[in-house]
Amino acid sequence: MPIRPENRDRYPKNWPAISLDIRTNRAAGRCECTGHCGLDHDGRCQARNGQPxxxxxxxxxxxxxxxxxxxxxxxxxxxxxxxxxxxxxxDGPHHRETAARTRAAALAAAGQLTIDLEATQ
Incomplete structure (x- = not known):
């Protein structure tokens, strides 16, 4: 996945070499997921770089x-x-959490007030 320009400083300078090493040498061009994503791959995911x-x-x-x-x-x-x-x-759950925090921060910066529903009960 491409790195957004605003996030490039969060990665080490040698990230392209690290990523290439993981993808080609360690993983041999094949997805290493064994269910991390929530899918039952019946072992290791069969996806191979460049293939359908x-x-x-x-x-x-x-x-x-x-x-x-x-x-x-x-x-x-x-x-x-x-x-x-x-x-x-x-990454889905992490992206949703980050997006929610970003939206809340934008609303707060714009002066939007929030209601703490737990405090009103």
Whole structure:
């Protein structure tokens, strides 16, 4: 997955080399997901870089996911070579949480008041 320009400083300078090493040497061009994404792969995901995804049929572009969602943490055990499907499914809950915080911060910055429903009960 491409890194957004505003997030590039969150990754180490040698991220392209680290990512390439994980995808090609360790994973040998195959998704390493064994259910991290919530799908039952019956072992390891069968998606291979450049081939049609066995689930979606779209061309696989192997990516590298950070299991703890921290781009600076490039320890091998925190990285997972993943097809787009597995990567997006794994990151989904984190993306929803981040988006909700971003929306709330934007509303607060615009002067929007919030109601604490728990305090009113």
């Amino acid at each position: 995804n066995p689930v979606t049929g779209s061309k696989v572009v192997l990516t590298v996911a950070h299991l703890n969602h921290e781009p600076r943490d490039v320890r091998p055990e925190n990285l997972l070579a993943a097809c787009q499907l597995c990567h997006l499914r794994y």
